Amino acid sequence: MLEILTNRTYRHLFAAQIFSLIGTGLTTVALGLLAYDLAGANAGAVLGTALALKMVAYVGIAPIAGPIAARLPRRQLLVTLDAIRAGFVLLLPFVSEIWQIYALVFLFQACSAIFTPTFQATIPEILPDERQYTRALSLSRLAYDLESLVSPLLAGLLLTVITFQWLFIGTTLGFLASALLVVSAGVPSLVKRLADETSFWERVTRGLKIYLKTPRLRALLALNFAVSAAGAMIIVNTVVHVRASLGGSDSDVAMLFAAYGLGSMAVALSLPRLFDHLTPRSIMLPAGAVLAVLTALGATADTFAISLILWPAMGAAVSAVMTPGGLLLRRSSHSDDRPALFSAHFALSHAGWLITYPLAGWLGARAGLDVTFLVMAVLALAGVGLAAALWPRPDEETLEHAHPVQEHTHTHVHDEHHQHDHEGWEGPEPHSHPHRHGMLRHAHPFVIDDHHPVWPSG
Secondary structure: OHHHHHOHHHHHHHHHHHHHHHHHHHHHHHHHHHHHHHHHHHHHHHHHHHHHHHHHHHHHHHHHHHHHHHHOOHHHHHHHHHHHHHHHHHHHHHOOOHHHHHHHHHHHHHHHHHHHHHHHHHHHHHOOOHHHHHHHHHHHHHHHHHHHHHHHHHHHHHOOOOOOHHHHHHHHHHHHHHHHHHHHHOOOOOOOOOOOOOOHHHHHHHHHHHHHHOHHHHHHHHHHHHHHHHHHHHHHHHHHHHHHHOOOOHHHHHHHHHHHHHHHHHHHHHHHHHHOOOOHHHHHHHHHHHHHHHHHHHHHOOOHHHHHHHHHHHHHHHHHHHOOHHHHHHHOOOHHHHHHHHHHHHHHHHHHHHHHHHHHHHHHHHHOHHHHHHHHHHHHHHHHHHHHHHOOOOOOOEEEEEEOOEEEEEEEOOOOOOOOOOOOOOOOOOEEEEEEEOOEEEEEEOOOEOOEOOOOOO
16 A cells, blocks of 8 residues: 555655644644633533534535635645645634634634645546555545544643643644645646636536536435444544543543544555455445444443444444545546535535534433434434435446537537537637537446536436
């Protein structure tokens, strides 16, 4: 899997991702301490509101990332967003009011809502080989899991010699290091040439239309909801499960989170080999079903030993569902449309968390954890069942389909869909002029685009 790090551009981008994740992890720890410093016993409510604002930013801002990334040079955009995020974090040690935390967190996460899908959409462009890209997805998942383990440990070590305000300085340095690595990576600009008649609203909704018209991506959305139902239970209620139900300590809480992360890492490392023999559908749907069952079994976890078995198993199942998602997005889009599609996925997938985070917390406080485990398991199972119904079997990339007679104007090159005569004024390719398509029936890797607005029915 590590052979893809021989690609210099990807190696620098992967290092940039690691620095960015570590910086984000340090911010999470420091933000909790800052909230306690300002709000005391109400720190949990402050953090809960900040988390909700994060999801609002992700869902509301991410859809515009695609049009922005399509119009601006990719490298300059990523570097600018890293620099802006560094600036916002640098202001956090100086806040004196809770509303200032909310404002800075929202602005910071708004930048992340543009940066992350743009970054994700760049990777398949520099790793066009699907086998290499699947390994990059596993490395990315591994980086996220390592961040959840390393950042709290690093923060704990640093807090033995410095105050928590200095953690924000560490975060700032992490984002600046990420920006420098993006500069040194030599990321191609990848500016999309769009027809002048394309409105901003059309560009904003383009990714959403592609996503919702593609059967495998509708299934991916249902699976992401299943993950959010089970994952919200872990993130929101692990501390309550350990401290209130089991009578454990803070170190026990940390151990369960670490076990969850280790389970996820183990699967991320093994998935590239599984992709050589299995399809994403045959991995993701069973893993989603297992996740729902494991969530239900959480209601029976009345000892720490049982929890220490269930938590890594749930982490493994989540990783098996989440990691292949980027591969489905790559297979379902042209290069020009990937920023918009990744942005749509980023927004839609986080919409589930916006529902399940408060539900897991509210239901856990009022109905108890056992009932909450079962309810979230039912929601997860419903998501998996919907995904199975939506995802075609077999999920062929190459589909035979028919094109009706059509006349329109848009920017194009003379590919298999554009075989027409010119009068001489049209200019070099790609160019835009009125042209006509005759009746055509053929087969090729099918994605939703200007010439394929509807998925073939048969």
